[in-house]
Amino acid sequence: MYPYVLLVLFVLLLAEISIKNLATAKEQNSNDIHLEAPHLSDRTESNRPPIKPSTNVPQKKIKQKISNTKNKINPCKGTYVRTNGTTCGLKEIMIGRCYEYQFVKYPSATNQHNIKNCTALYETFESAVRYKSHCNMNMSTYKDYFDLALAGVHVINRAMFWSGTYAVTHAYSGSGLNYITLEDTLAAAMVNGLVWCGNENHTEGFDFNSCPNNCKDNRWADLAFWGLASKTFAQLAAGEIFVILNGSQLHGRSAFRNNSYFSDFELPNFRRHGEYRVTKINALVLHSPDEKVMERCGEKSLRLLEDLITNNGFEYACKDDPEELILIMCGNQWEARECQIARRVLRQAWDTKLYGTSNSNQKSLSLLMIFYFFLIKIVVFNNKV
Amino acid sequence: MYPYVLLVLFVLLLAEISIKNLATAKEQNSNDIHLEAPHLSDRTESNRPPIKPSTNVPQKKIKQKISNTKNKINPCKGTYVRTNGTTCGLKEIMIGRCYEYQFVKYPSATNQHNIKNCTALYETFESAVRYKSHCNMNMSTYKDYFDLALAGVHVINRAMFWSGTYAVTHAYSGSGLNYITLEDTLAAAMVNGLVWCGNENHTEGFDFNSCPNNCKDNRWADLAFWGLASKTFAQLAAGEIFVILNGSQLHGRSAFRNNSYFSDFELPNFRRHGEYRVTKINALVLHSPDEKVMERCGEKSLRLLEDLITNNGFEYACKDDPEELILIMCGNQWEARECQIARRVLRQAWDTKLYGTSNSNQKSLSLLMIFYFFLIKIVVFNNKV
Ligand SMILES: N=c1c2ncn3c2ncn1[C@@H]1O[C@H](COP(=O)(O)OP(=O)(O)OC[C@H]2O[C@@H]3[C@H](O)[C@@H]2O)[C@@H](O)[C@H]1O
Numbered sequence: 001m002y003p004y005v006l007l008v009l010f011v012l013l014l015a016e017i018s019i020k021n022l023a024t025a026k027e028q029n030s031n032d033i034h035l036e037a038p039h040l041s042d043r044t045e046s047n048r049p050p051i052k053p054s055t056n057v058p059q060k061k062i063k064q065k066i067s068n069t070k071n072k073i074n075p076c077k078g079t080y081v082r083t084n085g086t087t088c089g090l091k092e093i094m095i096g097r098c099y100e101y102q103f104v105k106y107p108s109a110t111n112q113h114n115i116k117n118c119t120a121l122y123e124t125f126e127s128a129v130r131y132k133s134h135c136n137m138n139m140s141t142y143k144d145y146f147d148l149a150l151a152g153v154h155v156i157n158r159a160m161f162w163s164g165t166y167a168v169t170h171a172y173s174g175s176g177l178n179y180i181t182l183e184d185t186l187a188a189a190m191v192n193g194l195v196w197c198g199n200e201n202h203t204e205g206f207d208f209n210s211c212p213n214n215c216k217d218n219r220w221a222d223l224a225f226w227g228l229a230s231k232t233f234a235q236l237a238a239g240e241i242f243v244i245l246n247g248s249q250l251h252g253r254s255a256f257r258n259n260s261y262f263s264d265f266e267l268p269n270f271r272r273h274g275e276y277r278v279t280k281i282n283a284l285v286l287h288s289p290d291e292k293v294m295e296r297c298g299e300k301s302l303r304l305l306e307d308l309i310t311n312n313g314f315e316y317a318c319k320d321d322p323e324e325l326i327l328i329m330c331g332n333q334w335e336a337r338e339c340q341i342a343r344r345v346l347r348q349a350w351d352t353k354l355y356g357t358s359n360s361n362q363k364s365l366s367l368l369m370i371f372y373f374f375l376i377k378i379v380v381f382n383n384k385v
Numbered sequence: 386m387y388p389y390v391l392l393v394l395f396v397l398l399l400a401e402i403s404i405k406n407l408a409t410a411k412e413q414n415s416n417d418i419h420l421e422a423p424h425l426s427d428r429t430e431s432n433r434p435p436i437k438p439s440t441n442v443p444q445k446k447i448k449q450k451i452s453n454t455k456n457k458i459n460p461c462k463g464t465y466v467r468t469n470g471t472t473c474g475l476k477e478i479m480i481g482r483c484y485e486y487q488f489v490k491y492p493s494a495t496n497q498h499n500i501k502n503c504t505a506l507y508e509t510f511e512s513a514v515r516y517k518s519h520c521n522m523n524m525s526t527y528k529d530y531f532d533l534a535l536a537g538v539h540v541i542n543r544a545m546f547w548s549g550t551y552a553v554t555h556a557y558s559g560s561g562l563n564y565i566t567l568e569d570t571l572a573a574a575m576v577n578g579l580v581w582c583g584n585e586n587h588t589e590g591f592d593f594n595s596c597p598n599n600c601k602d603n604r605w606a607d608l609a610f611w612g613l614a615s616k617t618f619a620q621l622a623a624g625e626i627f628v629i630l631n632g633s634q635l636h637g638r639s640a641f642r643n644n645s646y647f648s649d650f651e652l653p654n655f656r657r658h659g660e661y662r663v664t665k666i667n668a669l670v671l672h673s674p675d676e677k678v679m680e681r682c683g684e685k686s687l688r689l690l691e692d693l694i695t696n697n698g699f700e701y702a703c704k705d706d707p708e709e710l711i712l713i714m715c716g717n718q719w720e721a722r723e724c725q726i727a728r729r730v731l732r733q734a735w736d737t738k739l740y741g742t743s744n745s746n747q748k749s750l751s752l753l754m755i756f757y758f759f760l761i762k763i764v765v766f767n768n769k770v
Contacts (some may be wrong), residue, residue: 033667033704036543036563080500082492089484092503096481099474104578107467115465118477193489282418293739319418321735323728324719330731331712338734342727343708346715349723350706354678 044164044246048226051219051259074208086206087194094122094190101186105175114152116186124148125190130205132198135215137224139231146232149187155276156180159237163262164246164255165286171328172244179242182233191225223265230265238276244284245302247320248291254301255285255294272313280315284322289329289336296320459593471591472579479507479575486571490560499537501571509533510575515590517583520600522609531617534572540661541565544622548647549631549638550671556713557629564627567618576610608650615650623661629669630687632705633676639686640670640679657698665700669707674714674721681705 075081076088087093098118125145129137160179162169169181176184183192199207215221243262245255257263270278283305287293295302297318309316330339460466461473472478483503510530514522545564547554554566561569568577584592600606628647630640642648655663668690672678680687682703694701715724 033669033702033707035669035707035709076488088488089481089503092477092484093481093489096474096478096485099477100481103461103473104478118474284418287735287738293741296739317418320739322418322420323732324420324716326731326735327712327716327719327728331709331716334709334712338738339731341734342731343712345730346711346724346727347708349726350672350711353672353723354681354705356678 044166048261049222051223051227051261051264074202074204076208083209084195085209085211086196088208090194090196090206091122091126093194094125095119097190098122098186101189116149116151121145121148121186121190129196129198131200133200134197134207134211135221137221139220139224139228141224142228146187146228149190150185150232150236153185153236155238156185156233156236157239159233159241161234161241161243161262161266162245163243163257163260164249164253165244167332168286168325168328169244171332172325182229185233188229188233226261227265230261231269234266234269235271237270237278239278240280240282241270241278242282242284244286244325246288247285247293247295247302248288249294250291256301256305267308267312270312270314278314280317281309283316283318284325285318285320286325286329287321289333289338459587459589461593468594469580470593470595471581473593475579475581475591476507476511478579479510480504482575483507483571486574501534501536506530506533506571506575514581514583516585518585519582519592519596519598520603520606522606523603524605524609524613526609527613531572531613534575535570535617535621538570538621540623541570541618541621542624544618544626546619546626546628546647546651547630548628548641548645549634550629552717553671553710553713554629556717557710567614570618573614573618611646612650615646616654619651619654620656622655622663624663625665625667626655626663627667627669629671629710631673632670632678632680632687633673634679635676641686641690652693652697655697655699663699665702666694668701668703669710670703670705671710671714672706674718674723 075083075085080088095118098116098121102115102118125142128141128145132141158179160169160173160181162181170183173179173181173184182188195211197207197211198205202208220227243266247255249255270281272278283297283302285295285297285302297320298306302318306316306318330336330342333339334343460468460470465473480503483501483506487500487503510527513526513530517526543564545554545558545566547566555568558564558566558569567573580596582592582596582598583590587593598607605612628651632640634640655666657663668682668687670680670682670687682705683691687703691701691703715721715727718724719728
């Protein structure tokens with residue numbers, strides 16, 4: 001044991017000097033290619049309207065940064081003006097995405113038995129919203145649309161839910177290759193990222209100038225689409241499912257919170273009985289690089305979540321920061337302090353791969369790396385004993 | 386110097402034992418959540434037809450795994466059968482993508498002056514191909530389409546080219562957020578991943594049953610679209626540009642090779658004069674985890690590339706495996722041997738973040754990590770002196 005203890009002491013001596021070196025370290029072999037850091041979008045949310053508490057909180061005024069002319073001229077025709085109303089080309093985009101979903105993205109899942117008529121699907125959607133006043137919507141407005149889009153879908157395995165972690169979750173789920181998020185289902189894929197609202201007075205039946213999503217007397221109107229979408233998706237999830245939460249939420253938000261789609265529309269709708277019931281809920285809690293850890297598994301709102309889940313008879317597991325997801329976060333924020341060491345280690349590994357065994361200097365470096373892990377093990381082992 | 390030499394010797398002693406441990410190491414705090422490894426598509430190529438040498442090589446027979454009925458029934462209507470012909474919904478998908486490109490992906494770049502009529506754009510495309518025999522196509526077939534799609538685009542900065550690295554390049558370019566690839570331009574985005582070919586006998590004017598892309602007497606036919614697309618894109622690139630090459634190519638392929646789109650349509654078309662000329666070409670050479678290093682910067686075909694580029698008066702730089710891209714590759718192949726160490730280091734960094742300063746054991750572990758980098762520096766320094 002003694003040599004290890006001595007080594008650790010030696011390390012402590014060197015650390016003081018070394019920390020400074022590390023902090024100011026520049027790339028050793030400075031190559032004159034400047035690369036942009038890759039970055040995902042900063043989205044932690046999709047463009048679903050936020051769920052507001054049902055009490056009448058004074059509403060924030062909609063920002064008028066972008067044009068919001070009330071002249072009822074269609075800003076998609078003639079001279080285009082950017083607005084916060086219905087997306088120009090809503091119909092064409094939805095129909096195009098429907099074809100693409102069936103014949104390009106998932107052609108092998110598409111066969112003569114479950115092929116959907118994209119025009120009919122769009123028309124079902126349209127008839128729910130066109131010429132209708134947005135604030136009259138409710139949770140059954142889009143029922144026919146979801147029924148049609150989901151006809152033939154009886155169960156969704158590897159379902160993945162998210163709250164406050166939009167970009168990372170979707171980078172990880174790999175467009176349905178690894179896991180299925182709501183946005184990987186036809187009904188949601190057709191409108192994801194789009195904006196729309198009906199208008200009974202406009203000649204086109206849609207309001208292209210402004211979609212406030214802000215109905216004083218009917219909170220359900222705003223939830224009509226994404227609330228039902230979330231509910232329907234949750235009802236189809238089966239087996240072991242995943243939810244990716246944000247343990248670094250700012251502004252006093254918690255990782256699991258009421259008035260989130262996950263708490264209000266998904267968790268209450270998981271199947272509890274039968275062959276296709278949800279058996280286990282895995283929470284994955286992410287802590288962004290360079291941001292504070294606000295909650296960890298088993299703490300604060302995550303304890304509430306655990307109780308809620310186990311009381312409902314589901315098995316529960318929670319993991320802070322799985323490596324797979326740390327990597328995606330670091331891939332996105334190379335500059336973050338916590339990601340620097342991995343960056344150096346990878347550089348090292350690739351230099352060994354590139355100049356490998358022929359270069360004895362590189363060889364001893366990788367032996368040092370092995371030595372380093374060996375030391376970690378000893379320390380961990382000593383601690384356990 | 387002596388203490389370091391002693392340390393290295395000590396390391397060599399421990400290494401033997403340690404290697405075995407490392408190889409069989411299991412996750413220490415085994416958490417019972419099983420996660421899928423994230424993975425990009427395995428694409429190194431997009432779906433462009435390969436460029437064939439003009440000599441008449443015996444053609445490989447098209448695989449008949451998927452239905453290729455010659456009965457000229459439209460397999461997109463009624464009972465859908467998967468074929469290797471024109472993508473079902475080609476028109477709808479193209480028009481939808483055009484709207485999405487302008488009003489969802491790049492709304493801020495879209496203004497009343499450069500807004501494109503999506504239907505007109507599709508019709509220009511269609512009139513070039515519909516009812517036409519595929520083998521009569523040539524490099525001017527799609528000229529009108531590109532002229533229309535690119536009207537108003539005078540220069541493309543941060544252009545990124547690729548050869549044999551489709552998936553990594555596109556993960557990195559971030560849909561045009563970091564860099565602009567051909568597939569991030571409207572004309573190419575509208576058809577990327579789709580298949581089409583005209584048929585003068587079919588009632589629809591497209592062949593939905595089979596698109597061989599394999600014209601005995603006219604190799605240009607196969608290149609009509611993507612050849613012109615690549616050429617046009619290259620002509621618009623300006624300033625410093627990037628090309629991501631594959632230094633682990635299999636089957637005797639080289640990183641830079643003739644009969645690639647990059648060599649035949651892009652490199653010869655970079656602007657050499659004027660304000661918007663290409664000033665510098667940066668080659669980034671990738672070596673996939675767990676695969677052999679076939680070529681490095683300055684070797685074999687990359688030497689040819691360098692000569693070609695400098696002879697043409699461009700500045701040239703080459704970098705093997707930038708860290709940003711290693712991370713993307715490792716994010717995609719967690720299991721690869723070369724990625725394991727980074728995985729452990731990141732785990733370590735996040736454990737420190739999570740249980741941080743309050744846990745002295747963790748603290749000494751991160752000091753060890755600093756020590757490890759300190760040692761690397763010493764060795765590198767010694768070597769230089
Ligand atoms: N956009 C495409 C494209 N789309 C589909 N394809 C494309 N090839 C080139 N390009 C352009 O040429 C360059 C790459 O072509 P290439 O060097 O042949 O790559 P490679 O990766 O060697 O081959 C690309 C293969 O992918 C298909 C073709 O079938 C081609 O056979 C890129 O920079 C891109 O701008």
